[in-house]
Amino acid sequence: MIGGNSRRKADAMNPYGHFDDAAREYVINRPDTPLPWLNYLGQDDFFGLCTNTAGGYSFWKDAKLRRLTRYRYNNMPMDMGGRYLYVRHNGTVWNPGWKPMKAALDRYECRHGLGYTRITGAKDGIETEVLFFVPPGENVEIWKTTVRNTTGKPQRVSLFSFAEFCLFEALNDMNNYQRTYSIGEVEVEGSAIYHKTEYRERRDHYTLFACTRPVAGFDTSRDAFVGVHNGLHEPQAVLAGRVTNSRAFGWNPIGAHQVDLELAPGASETFSFLLAYVEQGEPKFDAPFVINKTKGRALLEKYRTAAAVDAAFADLGHLWKGLLGACQVTCPDANINRMANTWNQYQCMATFNLSRSASMFETGIGRGMGFRDSNQDILGFVHMIPERAKARILDLAATQLSDGTCFHQYQPLTKKGNAEIGGDFYDDHLWLILSTCAYIKESGDRSILDAPVGYADKPGSRDTLLHHLETSIAYTLSHRGPHGLPLIGHADWNDCLNLNCFSKEPNESFQCAGDVKGSKAESVMIAGLFLQASREMQQLYAWLGRKTEAAGMAGHYAEMLKVIETQAWDGAWYLRAFDAASKPVGSAKNTEGQIFIESQGWCVLGGAGRDNGRAAQALESVHKRLFTPDGIILQQPAYSEYHLELGEITSYPPGVKENAGIFCHNNAWIHLALCQLGQGDRALEYYLSICPSAKEEQIETYRCEPYVYAQMIAGRDAVCAGEAKNSWLTGTAAWTLVAVTQGILGVSADYDGLRIDPCISTKWPSFEVTRRFRGTEYHIVVRNPDGISRGVKQMTVNGKILAGNVVPLAKSGRVEVEVTLG
Ligand code: GLC
Ligand code: GLC
Numbered sequence: 122m123i124g125g126n127s128r129r130k131a132d133a134m135n136p137y138g139h140f141d142d143a144a145r146e147y148v149i150n151r152p153d154t155p156l157p158w159l160n161y162l163g164q165d166d167f168f169g170l171c172t173n174t175a176g177g178y179s180f181w182k183d184a185k186l187r188r189l190t191r192y193r194y195n196n197m198p199m200d201m202g203g204r205y206l207y208v209r210h211n212g213t214v215w216n217p218g219w220k221p222m223k224a225a226l227d228r229y230e231c232r233h234g235l236g237y238t239r240i241t242g243a244k245d246g247i248e249t250e251v252l253f254f255v256p257p258g259e260n261v262e263i264w265k266t267t268v269r270n271t272t273g274k275p276q277r278v279s280l281f282s283f284a285e286f287c288l289f290e291a292l293n294d295m296n297n298y299q300r301t302y303s304i305g306e307v308e309v310e311g312s313a314i315y316h317k318t319e320y321r322e323r324r325d326h327y328t329l330f331a332c333t334r335p336v337a338g339f340d341t342s343r344d345a346f347v348g349v350h351n352g353l354h355e356p357q358a359v360l361a362g363r364v365t366n367s368r369a370f371g372w373n374p375i376g377a378h379q380v381d382l383e384l385a386p387g388a389s390e391t392f393s394f395l396l397a398y399v400e401q402g403e404p405k406f407d408a409p410f411v412i413n414k415t416k417g418r419a420l421l422e423k424y425r426t427a428a429a430v431d432a433a434f435a436d437l438g439h440l441w442k443g444l445l446g447a448c449q450v451t452c453p454d455a456n457i458n459r460m461a462n463t464w465n466q467y468q469c470m471a472t473f474n475l476s477r478s479a480s481m482f483e484t485g486i487g488r489g490m491g492f493r494d495s496n497q498d499i500l501g502f503v504h505m506i507p508e509r510a511k512a513r514i515l516d517l518a519a520t521q522l523s524d525g526t527c528f529h530q531y532q533p534l535t536k537k538g539n540a541e542i543g544g545d546f547y548d549d550h551l552w553l554i555l556s557t558c559a560y561i562k563e564s565g566d567r568s569i570l571d572a573p574v575g576y577a578d579k580p581g582s583r584d585t586l587l588h589h590l591e592t593s594i595a596y597t598l599s600h601r602g603p604h605g606l607p608l609i610g611h612a613d614w615n616d617c618l619n620l621n622c623f624s625k626e627p628n629e630s631f632q633c634a635g636d637v638k639g640s641k642a643e644s645v646m647i648a649g650l651f652l653q654a655s656r657e658m659q660q661l662y663a664w665l666g667r668k669t670e671a672a673g674m675a676g677h678y679a680e681m682l683k684v685i686e687t688q689a690w691d692g693a694w695y696l697r698a699f700d701a702a703s704k705p706v707g708s709a710k711n712t713e714g715q716i717f718i719e720s721q722g723w724c725v726l727g728g729a730g731r732d733n734g735r736a737a738q739a740l741e742s743v744h745k746r747l748f749t750p751d752g753i754i755l756q757q758p759a760y761s762e763y764h765l766e767l768g769e770i771t772s773y774p775p776g777v778k779e780n781a782g783i784f785c786h787n788n789a790w791i792h793l794a795l796c797q798l799g800q801g802d803r804a805l806e807y808y809l810s811i812c813p814s815a816k817e818e819q820i821e822t823y824r825c826e827p828y829v830y831a832q833m834i835a836g837r838d839a840v841c842a843g844e845a846k847n848s849w850l851t852g853t854a855a856w857t858l859v860a861v862t863q864g865i866l867g868v869s870a871d872y873d874g875l876r877i878d879p880c881i882s883t884k885w886p887s888f889e890v891t892r893r894f895r896g897t898e899y900h901i902v903v904r905n906p907d908g909i910s911r912g913v914k915q916m917t918v919n920g921k922i923l924a925g926n927v928v929p930l931a932k933s934g935r936v937e938v939e940v941t942l943g
Contacts, residue, residue, distance in 0.1 A: 142356035147233045158173045166255065167180055219242065238253045239251070245385075267390070281378065286305075311370065316376065332380065342373070401416055457813045465857060469854045477494055491546060494522075500559050519574050521592070522577050538577050572586045618697070619631050620701055648727075653726055695730075723790065777846075785830055785833065822844060867881075874927040875894050903941075916940050918937070
């Protein structure tokens, strides 16, 4: 009965749900979660956001430019609109996912799994289960639906589907009704509804919403199905029990089907709805105004049977099993096992694919792919599919300008830099070095350095990727301020530390407000990041056998280190910056904002303070002044008033976001820094302080999904201390995976092998890691007989003792590595 007991304990901890670790699912048993709890469908080009009540929307590649279904942001109730099925039975109407009708259900369960969500609702003896997923490599979302009669009597049930089409360009769709209300077009063929707005002119794609089973009827006009004055909780066609076979002409096209079922006692019926994105190609039309439906029909044929759908779902399972197989751990900490083996890697796929574009906190019409964000996301993704990381690195590099700066963001569909935000965030270009080196270490593929990739301001140029990396280093070296530290530009990693853009105007962006003339504001964080980047370049050159360049980089490193140590030490920690007037930021001399996390993290990670004890002292200051049980606060004391010379950071109320919130992303830098200093107990304690699965006991306060990291947890200065926000799309995903697997567990890819350098809790007797690396599976067992944190005493590889702690590249399929700390 152990299972029973632990389950009861879990229920008591979190009344909304629990982890099913064996199934790699998070199970939600109450639909009214503290916030909508999200999952993603799709892993290649077609994506869907799917909440625990089936809310959300779908798009192809780009949430802004190829939006397939509509979503209303900041809606009431929160999260309304989605993949809705209405069950009409005995005069009652309900949804298996509870919303939008919110009828009381006899049973509700949502299982968020890897690339799929399965929602089951039951009422009055009718059970409806729907499985949402996107098969690998396909541009179709399948809603596999089963309706069961669990009573002893025959039952008649009508099932209605509902999807509201977006007219593809999501921003225009939301704000240009004088046009959009007049252009909507559909065609219907059997159960297949084709949304073809603008297909006659510039588009060569349509959205298909179809049912694999014959239907009793359909609606394609929202006014007909829902009603002009009705909400989704009172769709008039469903309440009347009959769709109207309406044909949308302008206004708001939707897809809705009616399926009438007669179910014998105990019987069930299974069929699917398909929501697909189709690029038809030539010929576009079968007849004037009649679109060529060849591909749509073929898709419907392909998934007509439940067996075909089940096979596609099995493919998805295999895909994830394979992906996660690249890194699996067994250690004494259940949270680490749970997060590292499944959820953290899964979240890294989402951040890799979507950057910061589409979540419950990002509308998909704002930010595209972020330059710094996507480069960091690669660090947590590259071990899963190195080739996709390579393609992304080259896309990113192509948005760099020939002076070394970068477009801060770009649209995934066009791959063009986003002109509104522009560039001049002077940390951006350095992250490209980190992602490229991580890719080469993982894959061994040095050819990426010679890949031709142009600069965004020089169309047709074909410089190499290596040239981009060198340009990045050169830019930082040549753009420095009075203390010799790198200039900060509009901002560095901390978007809200705007030391050059003094914004007095409510109608402008803090980051893009006009620059202060002649300002020389400097960033210590960029200096620390430069240490890391130049050391990476040095190691890369050394590996390439280019000694002169390696020595050159070592020189740049040493020079920047000297600048940091002579100019940026405040007495007990590293300064954060110098403002436009060359006054220190993040100093004991300031009244607020005396100590910041980012410069402690990057200076220590870059190797500053190693020989003079400052690294340890800086981290001790972090512990005393910034660490809390909910994570490390970004800076203290919080700013209580707006400082023109510091920018957006001081615009936030104390305790949230960059103004003394707990920014989980940069917490992981400190975890890694602690590991470098051998402080394993503290690294684990700090990690657990932001680990979402460890928040189940305080879920009413924490509120966000317990299975993925959040960008931010409110700090102690906030009224809502401990409350998480901005879950899913955050650099926390990649960095915590790096901190846990490479820092704490200490297994990292290197140019010539797998480096083993754990930094664990002194209480851990042992742990194991299985790591797939360049085609070989390494099974690593680490023992800790002396109860220490760090230090490899002995390593055996396939039974042979080897010197050092780098497992050489193997030729065979599986390698056994045994490591003893001491
Ligand atoms: C957000 C941004 C990221 C930035 C961070 C800190 O997470 O996506 O680019 O570094 O905020 O401001
Ligand atoms: C705001 C946010 C910051 C984010 C930025 C993106 O400044 O506070 O976290 O990175 O917007 O533009």
